[in-house]
Amino acid sequence: xxxxxxxxxxxxxxxxxxxxxxxxxxxxxxxxxxxxxxxxxxxxxxxxxxxxxxxxxxxxxxxxxxxxxxxxxxxxxxxxxxxxxxxxxxxxxxxxxxxxxxxxxxxxxxxxx
Amino acid sequence: xxxxxxxxxxxxxxxxxxxxxxxxxxxxxxxxxxxxxxxxxxxxxxxxxxxxxxxxxxxxxxxxxxxxxxxxxxxxxxxxxxxxxxxxxxxxxxxxxxxxxxxxxxxxxxx
Numbered sequence: 001x002x003x004x005x006x007x008x009x010x011x012x013x014x015x016x017x018x019x020x021x022x023x024x025x026x027x028x029x030x031x032x033x034x035x036x037x038x039x040x041x042x043x044x045x046x047x048x049x050x051x052x053x054x055x056x057x058x059x060x061x062x063x064x065x066x067x068x069x070x071x072x073x074x075x076x077x078x079x080x081x082x083x084x085x086x087x088x089x090x091x092x093x094x095x096x097x098x099x100x101x102x103x104x105x106x107x108x109x110x111x112x113x
Numbered sequence: 114x115x116x117x118x119x120x121x122x123x124x125x126x127x128x129x130x131x132x133x134x135x136x137x138x139x140x141x142x143x144x145x146x147x148x149x150x151x152x153x154x155x156x157x158x159x160x161x162x163x164x165x166x167x168x169x170x171x172x173x174x175x176x177x178x179x180x181x182x183x184x185x186x187x188x189x190x191x192x193x194x195x196x197x198x199x200x201x202x203x204x205x206x207x208x209x210x211x212x213x214x215x216x217x218x219x220x221x222x223x224x
Binding site for chain 1: 145147149154155156157158159162203207210211212214216217
């Protein structure tokens with residue numbers, strides 16, 4: 001069974017640009033959650049999608065958005081990038097939803113310069 | 114408010130020594146409990162989980178954890194660590210479609 005796939009693995013963007021990250025969950029999993037991980041703040045929850053609906057949302061500005069497609073693949077978008085958005089972005093999938101066993105992808109390392 | 118506390122930011126142990134990583138949580142009801150491990154630049158890998166039943170849980174890579182309801186704790190243990198165990202460890206609690214992660218404990222192994 002293939003694991004959670006995140007693309008791309010690495011990205012370098014300039015301040016003010018926007019970026020789209022992709023996550024393909026484990027086959028059959030309907031829940032996809034996104035996290036931002038930085039050395040200073042640790043793991044911070046961005047949002048969770050379940051069957052194409054955003055079910056939970058963390059405390060991030062509206063520049064951070066996401067969506068989920070009918071095949072459960074998810075994308076997150078960050079607009080008007082800031083230096084502080086540099087982080088490892090992790091995607092996790094689960095069959096039952098956040099709060100149960102989650103499987104993580106390897107992450108996308110975003111660097112904003 | 115719900116919270117997860119990992120009181121040790123860094124822990125250093127010698128290879129072959131025993132290990133215990135602490136985790137305490139604050140939750141209204143008994144949540145699901147997890148330990149994850151993260152190697153540098155990688156995603157998180159689930160080590161073990163507790164949903165119900167036997168309070169001593171066995172996981173992968175020789176790890177185990179014990180749920181103590183009276184202490185609201187879920188400490189991770191390993192009898193003999195290997196150099197490859199050097200990583201960051203996260204405790205997490207989940208319930209009602211929410212999961213909360215601790216800040217993590219970075220484990221250093223001395224040769």
